[in-house]
Amino acid sequence: MPDVRGILLPAYVVADESGSMSACYQELTDGLTSLFETLRGEPMIAAKLRLAVLGFSDDVEVRLPLSDVRYEERPPTLSIRGATSYAAAFSDLLGRIPVDVAMLKADGYKVHRPVVFFLSDGQPTDRRDRDWQDPRSRLVDRDHTPAAPNIVAIGAGGADAQTILAVATRPEFGFVAVPGADLGRAISEFFQMLTASLVATGQAMASGNPEIVVRKPDPEHFRLAIDVV
Template sequence: MAENLGNVLPVYVVADESGSMAPVVGELNAGLAELHRALLREPMAAAKVRFTILGFSVDVQTRLSLADLRTEAALPVLSTRSSTNYGAAFEALLSQIPTDVAALKEQGYAVYRPAVFFLTDGQPTDEPAWRDSYNRLVDRETTPAAPNIIACGIGGARARTILDVATRPEFAFVATPGVELGLAIAEFSVALTKSIVASARAVAADKTELVVERPSSFVMAVDVV
């Protein structure tokens, strides 16, 4: 590597644009606008996030791609179309995420594990076909840049399905569309960017040992407080 131009976190909002979203799509758009405002209040986090919005139905439409939200006047508007094809969404991410990560790295950025916010109100209409795409997306062997997926179920979404989509149980939410959902996504994104400087402990129990016995040469001579 030559120079690290910056530390970036790609964030993908993948929103259900199926017909059943019609009653809530207005609130969802209000939520995106609030997300935008909330992220701008966190200048350090906003500088690191590259924001993509994908609307999925029978196919996937890119509403925004790797945007720096500080330079966007407003976020694009989601619409409603036809069915709820999860497979189309995960296939789009499978091709988009590695391409985006490679492009950002090529530009000289250090890229942190992407985050996907998956927003849906309904059961997939392509059960169980979507699971194959999903499994390839989240498998770090197949997809080295496999994202963390935060799943937000809206309205009629079943909890079981939302849990299946989230990559960790604590990443599964049942949400009310609107301002609160936007704030929740903003908060989550900010927390993720902060985790970049958080130097978490690696869980590698097979490669490390915990110091549990006093070493023979130990002398406590430090006074820190």
């Protein structure tokens, strides 16, 4: 049996690029830059991760395919465009994640269950709820998708708590912005939470005690979606 090259965690940042995100484009750009600089500054942690960045609106654009960020010269950038199709996002992940995991295994790695960090500032614009709920259900069904990911869902702006809960794979993985929270500040807080979560998860993997660590965002800007009434 060939030697195992290591154990990796595939992590996907799936970010809303719809027109309503235009007011916080700078925060999106700054957040991705900070994420990359932090991971590149922690090469032992970054070595445990493979990161992809996907932007979704009417469709999905790959801003960064699953990559080792230690060898990426510059962070990806998002582009503001179109509507908010959750169906596009989950249909893309449904096809993408199994292929990515198979590729990593073929390269000699063991692979932890992937994690998706899903960010949206509004309701899906898909014509019917089932249009996005069906691919999302197939994505997280471990019988249908053996590499089914954990999904951490963050709703900023006008995102609905029940929708965010329906996206997240656990109630404690769903967060929505506090009413009246500034959208730009909320986006910045999302990236701080994302960065802290990936660093903590990488540290856990490096210590030989692998687990998904989800850092709660600042309660000044976010709360658990289940707490919103």
